[in-house]
Amino acid sequence: MSTHDIDHSLDSFGDSTASATRVTPGNALRPEDIAIAQAKPSEQVAEYALRLGDDALILAQRLSHWISRGPEIEEDIALGNIALDQLGHARSFLSYAAKVWDKTEDDLAYWREEEDFRSLHIVEQPNGDFGVTIARQLIISIYQHLLYTALLESSDPTIAAISAKAVKEVDYHRDHAIAWTLRLGLGTEESARRMRHALDVLWPYVGEMFEDEELHATLGDVAVAPSTLRAAWDQEFSAVLADAELALPTIPFAMARGRRGEHSEHLGFILAEMQVLARKHPGASW
Amino acid sequence: MATQQEGGGRLSAVLSPEEQAGQDRFNQIIAEDSRIEPRDWMPEAYRKTLTRQMSQHAHSEIIGMQPEANWITRAPSLKRKAILMAKVQDEAGHGLYLYSGTETLGTPRDELNDQLMTGKAKYSSIFNYPARSWADMGAIGWLVDGAAIANQVPLCRASYGPYGRAMVRICKEESFHQRQGFEILLELSNGTPAQKKMAQDAVNRFYAPSLMMFGPPDSDSPNSGQSTAWKIKRFSNDELRQRFVGMIVEQIKILGLTLPDPDLRFDAETGTWLHMDLDWVEFKAVIAGNGPCNAQRLQRRRDAHNEGAWVREAAAAYAAKMARKTEVA
Numbered sequence: 001m002s003t004h005d006i007d008h009s010l011d012s013f014g015d016s017t018a019s020a021t022r023v024t025p026g027n028a029l030r031p032e033d034i035a036i037a038q039a040k041p042s043e044q045v046a047e048y049a050l051r052l053g054d055d056a057l058i059l060a061q062r063l064s065h066w067i068s069r070g071p072e073i074e075e076d077i078a079l080g081n082i083a084l085d086q087l088g089h090a091r092s093f094l095s096y097a098a099k100v101w102d103k104t105e106d107d108l109a110y111w112r113e114e115e116d117f118r119s120l121h122i123v124e125q126p127n128g129d130f131g132v133t134i135a136r137q138l139i140i141s142i143y144q145h146l147l148y149t150a151l152l153e154s155s156d157p158t159i160a161a162i163s164a165k166a167v168k169e170v171d172y173h174r175d176h177a178i179a180w181t182l183r184l185g186l187g188t189e190e191s192a193r194r195m196r197h198a199l200d201v202l203w204p205y206v207g208e209m210f211e212d213e214e215l216h217a218t219l220g221d222v223a224v225a226p227s228t229l230r231a232a233w234d235q236e237f238s239a240v241l242a243d244a245e246l247a248l249p250t251i252p253f254a255m256a257r258g259r260r261g262e263h264s265e266h267l268g269f270i271l272a273e274m275q276v277l278a279r280k281h282p283g284a285s286w
Numbered sequence: 287m288a289t290q291q292e293g294g295g296r297l298s299a300v301l302s303p304e305e306q307a308g309q310d311r312f313n314q315i316i317a318e319d320s321r322i323e324p325r326d327w328m329p330e331a332y333r334k335t336l337t338r339q340m341s342q343h344a345h346s347e348i349i350g351m352q353p354e355a356n357w358i359t360r361a362p363s364l365k366r367k368a369i370l371m372a373k374v375q376d377e378a379g380h381g382l383y384l385y386s387g388t389e390t391l392g393t394p395r396d397e398l399n400d401q402l403m404t405g406k407a408k409y410s411s412i413f414n415y416p417a418r419s420w421a422d423m424g425a426i427g428w429l430v431d432g433a434a435i436a437n438q439v440p441l442c443r444a445s446y447g448p449y450g451r452a453m454v455r456i457c458k459e460e461s462f463h464q465r466q467g468f469e470i471l472l473e474l475s476n477g478t479p480a481q482k483k484m485a486q487d488a489v490n491r492f493y494a495p496s497l498m499m500f501g502p503p504d505s506d507s508p509n510s511g512q513s514t515a516w517k518i519k520r521f522s523n524d525e526l527r528q529r530f531v532g533m534i535v536e537q538i539k540i541l542g543l544t545l546p547d548p549d550l551r552f553d554a555e556t557g558t559w560l561h562m563d564l565d566w567v568e569f570k571a572v573i574a575g576n577g578p579c580n581a582q583r584l585q586r587r588r589d590a591h592n593e594g595a596w597v598r599e600a601a602a603a604y605a606a607k608m609a610r611k612t613e614v615a
Contacts, residue, residue: 031364061359064371068355068586071594073348073378073385080375084368091364106363130597186607187600194596277362277420284478286362286420286470 029165031091031105035098039158046097047118047215048223049159050108051259053093054119057109058267059140060086061274062127071130078176079133085169092162110278114268115261122205124258124266128198131184131191135198137177142236143209144170146229155221178240185244192246199241199249207253209233316517321447324390332516336446337391338407339518341398344384346410347377348402349583353417354426362420369466370423376459383455387448403588405575410434412495414577421474421481421488427467429489429496429534435460436530437500440520449518468537475542482543489538490546497561498569500527506566531559 041049063083070076094105101107122140127133148170151163184191209226210233216225238248256264278286301309308327315322322328354374361367385395401407412430417423438460441453474485501507501523513519521529531550538545549562572580 057364064358064367067358067371067374067378068348068351069590069593071590071597073382075594075597076351076378077375077382080371080378084371084375087364087368087371091368094364109364110362130594183601183604184597187602187604188596190596191600191603273359277360281362281478281480284362284481286366286473286477 029092029161031088031095034092034158034162035095035104037158039096040099041096041156041158043100044215044219045156045159045222046100048219049093049097051118052159052162053090053097053108054117055123055140055144056086056093057090058117058119058270059123060084060090061270062123062125063133065127066133075130082137082173082176085166085173089162089166089169092165096158096162106278110275114263114271117261117263117267117271118259119263119267120205120208120258121254121256121264122202122209124264124270125202125205126266128201129194131194131198132201134177134180134184135195135202137173138181138237138240139202139206139209141170141174141177142233142240143229145174146232146236147224147226150224150229153221154223159222181240181244181246185241185246195244195246199246200251203249203251204254205256208256208258211259213259316445316515319445319517321450322445323447331512333391335513335516336449336518337388337393339513340384340388340391340449341393341401342408342410344381344388344398345402345407346413347381347384349409349587350413350430351377351381352583352586353413353415353579354423356417357420357423360420361423366423366470373427373463373466376463380452380456380459383452387452390448399591403584403591405584408573410499411569411572411577412492412499413583414572414580415491415495416579418491419484419488421471421484422492424467424470424474424485425488425492427463427465428471428537429467429492430499431460431463431467432534433496433499433530435464436526436533440526441518443517443520445517468541471541471543485541486543489541489543493546494562494564497527497531498564498566500524500530502566502569527561528558531561535559 060083063079063086066079067076067083070079090109091105094108098104098108122136125132125136127136145167148163148167152160152167154160154163181195184195186192210230212225212227216223241248256262258264278284305327309329312322312326312328312332315326322332351374354370354377358367358370358374361370385398388398389395398407402409417426435457438453438457442450442457444450444453471485471489474481476482504510504522504524507523510519510522514522535545535550547562549560551560552558553560571577575581
């Protein structure tokens, strides 16, 4: 029996059998399209795209570890899907950035050294228990939703187009994180205790998300200065915590300088795992 | 039913008039090649056989996520990483449809999951072999998913409606997975010498276990007769194994690799492919729990379940609170 026969024998079952992973027209922007498009960023725009791409890539790498380890199979699927969305955003931003150096998304993901990554410390933090992962998702998804919404107005058409696709997906990530924050905050004493702990563990790394760099001022309308997202983020985040009967942590922010290539101790291990196979076979294609 | 009734076609004087009518209707549906639906009367043994088969299939999807999830974080390109993540997610989805299908026969998912975690229920023994290299992602897709498709396409016509319908969707996705696996191997085979070696090594390790996925030889398959009479099973283990060998023997040529089978030849007289003797002692040992990864796979499932207990309790407590609120309002 060939695969052709299999398809043929399934034809009679009609549209109800369409794949769950089918690409819909609204999702048509692919990293491959960006890689071959004419648009090429300036070096500074590429630096900005690296920041967006690296956050998404490292978060995807972290989240993907949940697949086959979730508290329910439905959560294996949900967290896997969020990881896959983040990976898609990362691929698009990195494909775009790579063009200025005549490289590819894979050159950037697999062949850069730790200090060349521009990710935030918050995305590098270990998954912890499900509560820590949900708290990290709540922090990040509200942030990314505000950021990508603002970037719809970016004067760089590629950044705006990637953000337009990303914002729709991150909206679901935010719904997922909010729904679980409510369940865990209001569920049992144990779950509320774990959520309080999770917020304390992650809070030190929230400050870095809103720090402006010279790059933002230089890029003007292309980028969004992170400090401008702070008030809206505070309001939305506090409202969710209030609904979940969880208090805002009062812990001070840590010095975190991921944007300058000064990372947490975790990133080295994340990259060691992610890059090991590709680096064993320099020049190979997969 | 007043007595354990094994056969679907045999009539017995101990059936009540309602049961007799149910049995007659069941026999008629099977004879017409129609579908049995969840609310239809069915013999207990039919229900039991299907519950066992469908839940084993669901467990295989869930356990089968592990060897592939093992490579998500190390996938050698971002595109391959995305494809692999989507594939493992599909498997979780297949597990869910199959558990839902099994629940229509009256056994809740929690109970099925307990059977898996306690080792009472089985799953496809191939997932007890380790996925040691990236090429295993290719071999698993091409050979393991390929064997699964050969087994499952006929199940799209299984007499139990929810099973047949679940299989239609699953086969569509599996067919996609098989092509992905084939493509991984093709790329490796055309790559560097080290990549090609990796691909051949993976095919060498997965060939015999994938042939064993069709189950014991027909001469040693005690349950097959009844399943065939009930039109759950449409072809024998050996017939399906044959078809599969015939398919991969052509595809391996395109891959530029070889099948590790010195006895493989086409027998023109019978029109069948003859393959090497398979190690059924090893097969039984792996099913009995002594494969390289049985303990690891089950422990991972138990850990995920136990570590998630507080999450499920919180979700249930929250749902109960919300339900009370709605009642009051």
